[in-house]
Amino acid sequence: MQSAPGAYTIIGGRQYLYFVGTGYLGLHGHPEVLRAACEATEKYGMGSATSRRGFGNTPPTLDVEARAAEFFGKDDAMYFMTGYLGNSVLVQGLAGTFDLVAVDESSHYSVMDAAVLSQRPIVKFANRNPESLAAVLAEHCTDGKRPLVITDGVFPVRGIIAPVDGYYRALKPYAGSALMVDDAHALGAVGPTGRGSLEHAGLPWETVNTNVQPDGAPRLFVSGTLSKAFGAYGGIVPGSADFIDALKADSPYYRAASALPPANAAASAKAFELVRDHPEMLQRLRDNVKLLRDGLRGLGLDVDDSLVPIICLVLDTVERMKQVQAELMEQGILIAYNPKYSDLGPKGGIRIAVFATHTKEMIQRLIDGVAKVLAV
Numbered sequence: 001m002q003s004a005p006g007a008y009t010i011i012g013g014r015q016y017l018y019f020v021g022t023g024y025l026g027l028h029g030h031p032e033v034l035r036a037a038c039e040a041t042e043k044y045g046m047g048s049a050t051s052r053r054g055f056g057n058t059p060p061t062l063d064v065e066a067r068a069a070e071f072f073g074k075d076d077a078m079y080f081m082t083g084y085l086g087n088s089v090l091v092q093g094l095a096g097t098f099d100l101v102a103v104d105e106s107s108h109y110s111v112m113d114a115a116v117l118s119q120r121p122i123v124k125f126a127n128r129n130p131e132s133l134a135a136v137l138a139e140h141c142t143d144g145k146r147p148l149v150i151t152d153g154v155f156p157v158r159g160i161i162a163p164v165d166g167y168y169r170a171l172k173p174y175a176g177s178a179l180m181v182d183d184a185h186a187l188g189a190v191g192p193t194g195r196g197s198l199e200h201a202g203l204p205w206e207t208v209n210t211n212v213q214p215d216g217a218p219r220l221f222v223s224g225t226l227s228k229a230f231g232a233y234g235g236i237v238p239g240s241a242d243f244i245d246a247l248k249a250d251s252p253y254y255r256a257a258s259a260l261p262p263a264n265a266a267a268s269a270k271a272f273e274l275v276r277d278h279p280e281m282l283q284r285l286r287d288n289v290k291l292l293r294d295g296l297r298g299l300g301l302d303v304d305d306s307l308v309p310i311i312c313l314v315l316d317t318v319e320r321m322k323q324v325q326a327e328l329m330e331q332g333i334l335i336a337y338n339p340k341y342s343d344l345g346p347k348g349g350i351r352i353a354v355f356a357t358h359t360k361e362m363i364q365r366l367i368d369g370v371a372k373v374l375a376v
């Protein structure tokens with residue numbers, strides 16, 4: 001890649017109409033985001049060369065946490081190296097509050113890593129299947145064992161939202177239970193105000209990432225990233241003041257890893273500001289998602305009408321999917337055939353991502369391009 005990712009992106013020296021990756025709100029090349037990163041670098045250097053527990057809390061680092069708290073309607077947030085670590089940050093913070101980890105069998109690699117890190121027994125349930133979760137819990141959560149369920153909120157290649165409300169219901173009979181969602185692809189893009197899959201499902205947002213467990217209901221936790229919809233870089237966990245204070249106090253990532261470069265923090269803080277001040281970006285993303293989903297469905301493809309900006313096409317054969325990708329590339333349009341990923345079956349799948357910055361004409365070009373390739 002030889003440009004910022006955007007509606008048009010230069011790959012291998014050629015500019016493509018680009019429907020790949022995760023820059024859903026189209027902010028990675030936004031001039032204000034770039035300026036914020038440059039100014040922060042000039043002022044604070046490449047990095048603080050110390051941990052956050054040391055003296056690494058530069059103004060942009062504190063700023064991005066304040067902006068995240070504002071966006072998510074929480075008191076505070078913890079900003080850390082990469083969204084990939086979100087599940088691990090939470091699992092470490094929640095140590096001692098659960099006895100068993102139940103994971104969706106198709107969860108992201110980062111979920112599986114965090115489950116191992118928890119040093120608790122791990123059981124798997126069938127992908128996006130609350131009944132399977134209920135059966136697994138009934139079998140393994142005897143003698144008052146407290147389960148922690150971990151899942152992707154939106155699956156990264158299939159683009160399907162997890163039935164988190166079903167998991168919440170399945171967890172209700174178990175005292176001390178908790179549901180933890182890796183919402184890397186949902187924060188900023190899914191849910192009425194962009195707060196992700198828990199908001200989308202109507203679960204009690206006010207209890208998310210807090211120390212409160214109202215009426216014995218399952219506790220709710222979420223982690224995410226600023227590297228996708230939010231157009232910058234770094235992992236994020238927003239939450240109540242006491243929850244975040246405790247998370248930071250216990251986290252080895254806070255204590256013993258270099259703080260994120262101020263450029264990343266400043267860019268992320270600016271991206272939050274832009275998202276807050278320009279709600280039309282999220283609306284435009286939604287309009288584009290609908291346009292593309294409707295268009296592809298109109299070609300007879302199996303595409304549902306969700307608002308997730310990721311569309312996955314699993315065609316008859318691997319060869320056919322590779323051919324579709326190659327022929328679209330010839331037309332100057334880039335979509336990605338993924339042979340392997342945590343949420344894909346043995347054939348892999350074509351992943352198409354749509355951004356707020358795609359125009360109607362660009363989306364129509366993609367639909368026409370797919371139609372042309374499939375007609376052959």
Ligand SMILES: Cc1ncc(COP(=O)(O)O)c(C=O)c1O
Nearest residue numbers: 082083084108152156184225227
């Ligand atoms: C579900 C999920 N979690 C976490 C990550 C990693 O996030 P980041 O790229 O911010 O490290 C990804 C990456 O695509 C992902 O799909």
